[in-house]
Amino acid sequence: MLTVPQPQVERNEAGLIERIRQGESELFYLLIQPYERSVFMAALSIVQNEADAEEVAQEAMLKAFANLKQFRSEAKFSTWLVQITINEARMRRRKDRKALYDSIDEGKKDEEGDYIPVDFADWREIPSEALEREQLKRALAKALASLADKYREVFVLRDVQRLSIAETAQILGITEASVKTRLLRARLQMRDALAPGYDGAWTNDNPQYKKVRPW
Amino acid sequence: MKARIIEISCLEVWREISNYLDQSVDPELRARMEEHLKHCNHCAAVLKGARNVVTLVGDGRSFELPAGFGQRLYAKLKSQGKAK
Numbered sequence: 518m519l520t521v522p523q524p525q526v527e528r529n530e531a532g533l534i535e536r537i538r539q540g541e542s543e544l545f546y547l548l549i550q551p552y553e554r555s556v557f558m559a560a561l562s563i564v565q566n567e568a569d570a571e572e573v574a575q576e577a578m579l580k581a582f583a584n585l586k587q588f589r590s591e592a593k594f595s596t597w598l599v600q601i602t603i604n605e606a607r608m609r610r611r612k613d614r615k616a617l618y619d620s621i622d623e624g625k626k627d628e629e630g631d632y633i634p635v636d637f638a639d640w641r642e643i644p645s646e647a648l649e650r651e652q653l654k655r656a657l658a659k660a661l662a663s664l665a666d667k668y669r670e671v672f673v674l675r676d677v678q679r680l681s682i683a684e685t686a687q688i689l690g691i692t693e694a695s696v697k698t699r700l701l702r703a704r705l706q707m708r709d710a711l712a713p714g715y716d717g718a719w720t721n722d723n724p725q726y727k728k729v730r731p732w
Numbered sequence: 733m734k735a736r737i738i739e740i741s742c743l744e745v746w747r748e749i750s751n752y753l754d755q756s757v758d759p760e761l762r763a764r765m766e767e768h769l770k771h772c773n774h775c776a777a778v779l780k781g782a783r784n785v786v787t788l789v790g791d792g793r794s795f796e797l798p799a800g801f802g803q804r805l806y807a808k809l810k811s812q813g814k815a816k
Contacts, residue, residue, distance in 0.1 A: 519803065519806060519807050519810065521802050521803055521806045522806075522815075522816065542813050542814050543813060543814065543815060543816045544816070545809060545814040545815065546805075546806060546809045546810070546814060546815030546816070547815075547816075550802075553797060553801065553802060553805065554792075554797055557797055557798075557801065558795060561795075567798050571798060571801060571804070574801075574805070575804075575805060575808055578805065578809070579812075579814075582814055631743060631746070631747065632746070633746070634746060634774075634778045634781075636774050636777075643784055643788060645787065645788065645791055645793075653788075654793075654794060654795075654796075657788065657789060657794050657795070658795070661789075672789075676785075676786050676789050676790055677789050677790065677794070677795060679790055682754070682756075697750065697751060700750050701746075701747070701749065701750035701751075704749070704750050704753070704782045704785055704786065705746070705749070705750075705778065705782060707782075707785045707789070708778065708781035708782045708784070708785050709781075711781075711785060712781055
């Protein structure tokens with residue numbers, strides 16, 4: 518079995534890129550290693566299936582290698598890499614979906630009206646220790662999958678990967694105002710998707726809401 | 733004299749909740765929202781839930797790489813001379 522090298526603690530990214538461009542190809546893995554998770558999550562936000570996302574992630578990394586000469590040093594490498602991944606994932610998605618479905622999807626662009634959040638009386642905080650539990654992870658993944666594509670993409674870059682509004686806009690090729698509008702919708706929908714079934718704290722008197730939180 | 737805070741509706745609060753979490757609403761609107769949130773349980777619950785979502789998903793443990801992901805990537809790159 519191959520032993521994966523330890524990630525470098527201190528790294529000179531610009532120097533690494535330059536050396537790879539000069540022909541030291543074997544340094545490429547060290548360059549992309551810190552971004553494995555970002556690339557995978559970016560792919561997953563679009564193709565929505567772990568196996569496909571992994572394939573897309575690998576292909577995106579290879580594409581980044583092939584195009585490294587085009588990378589401009591004033592840009593941020595991580596942003597560029599995620600952008601390549603998003604493009605790769607979108608191509609894959611387009612291929613997988615029927616043309617009809619795709620065109621309906623396109624037609625709905627930017628017509629979001631107001632989203633009315635569900636009135637649960639209260640949502641008791643889910644403690645972050647609960648993340649150790651598979652059940653919560655599955656609930657998060659399911660909630661994420663329930664978002665429409667355009668909301669999920671923004672949400673993953675901004676809230677899962679914690680990129681700025683500006684970076685998210687740049688990567689997705691949309692305006693910052695669109696990022697904000699979609700983010701609002703995504704966050705509210707995630708809240709609505711996660712609360713029921715988990716929240717023992719609903720103070721609603723209806724007995725069917727008296728579910729016990731699994732942690 | 734204390735400045736008068738003009739009331740806003742729930743709908744207006746919901747529209748700005750995400751910007752509020754990102755601390756990108758101006759101080760005047762922030763004050764109006766906070767005044768509203770003091771008295772409106774629904775909006776307070778929406779804010780709390782949305783904040784909880786952002787905290788949870790931003791935690792690196794929420795979405796993990798599939799087992800063996802790093803290994804497979806390394807093996808692939810190594811086979812192509814792109815890793816040591």
